[in-house]
Amino acid sequence: MDFIKPSLGVLTNPFQIRSNPKHFGLDLALPGNVSVKAAAAGTVTRSYVSDSYGEVIFIQHSINGQPYETVYAHMRKGSRKCKPGDYVKQGQVIGYMGSTGDAKGQHLHFELHRGRWNGAKTNAVNPLDYIGAIQEVPKEKKKMIILPSEAESWRVYPLDQAAVKGNEIGYLNPKKYAGLQYNIVGNPQKDVYTIVTSDFGKVNIYGALSTGVRIVNV
Ligand SMILES: [Zn+2]
Structure with missing residues (x-):
């Protein structure tokens, strides 16, 4: 598989760009010590602390000549294990799920861009089309x-x-x-x-x- 699930967890908020509020990634949530893994092999382009993303890592990939970039946000404070320029293997642990930045509760916000990441996130695609289905939690249990x-x-x-x-x-x-x-x-x-x-x-x-x-x- 070109991309794998970046962490364990249930889908608490899906990718959604057709109406507002838009969500350019998906949220996976699970309590406890949850490792965050590189969804594909690639080169780390950013590893820093953002006001919104919190502790975040960006990885650039090239798959059959097509560039992609993945984003792993809200990781636990101090848990980032790589820096820009590092090469990471698919499945390599790059940090731990957390709730840093603009996050309510512990989860991983994961974005997949077909092409490079940009501020308007115009290249964002639905990660589920690449990493397979994830169990969803109903918004309210009826x-x-x-x-x-x-x-x-x-x-x-x-x-x-x-x-x-x-x-x-x-x-x-x-x-x-x-x-x-x-x-x-x-x-x-x-x-x-x-x-x-x-x-x-x-x-x-x-x-x-x-x-x-x-x-x-x-
Ligand atoms: Zn999110």
């Missing part, structure tokens, strides 16, 4: 509540009252529909979930696991 079909009826409660017997404003009938499922839009207290129903609008439901509900990630 959950659903499933009411199994065995249940005759399920009480729902108004948002402004406790989800206890006597306060119900209606009943859902999972049996009638071979089970019902709703997106969870709130979790105001333990085992109480806010859902949106067609009959009662936005309501709360008591969903301790002992009641037979299932809570699933979607």
Whole structure:
């Protein structure tokens, strides 16, 4: 492979240049001691501390005569292992993932340019087209509540009252529909979930696991 993944980690922010805010690279995140590796063999062109990139290394490559340049940003303070002019092999550790510069939390910001890097980043390409797919983390983890079909009826409660017997404003009938499922839009207290129903609008439901509900990630 011409380029390999520059670090372990999950994709927390993909390459995105079609709308604002643009992101000329991708972000890989993983806590702990995570080595950053040269995605391809090449020559280090820059190794310095930038206000935005933080501790950053640039490497120039030539692959079948085509020049490329890769950027490894936000590395841990003091972890850069090479200087301009150094030749690095593919997979060689050049530093460690960190959160220096303009970074929220530890991650590697990785850019791949077909041609040389420039300030307008006009040569930036999607690294995923070169290094292969990376597992993505959903921006928000969504959950659903499933009411199994065995249940005759399920009480729902108004948002402004406790989800206890006597306060119900209606009943859902999972049996009638071979089970019902709703997106969870709130979790105001333990085992109480806010859902949106067609009959009662936005309501709360008591969903301790002992009641037979299932809570699933979607
Ligand atoms: Zn980034």
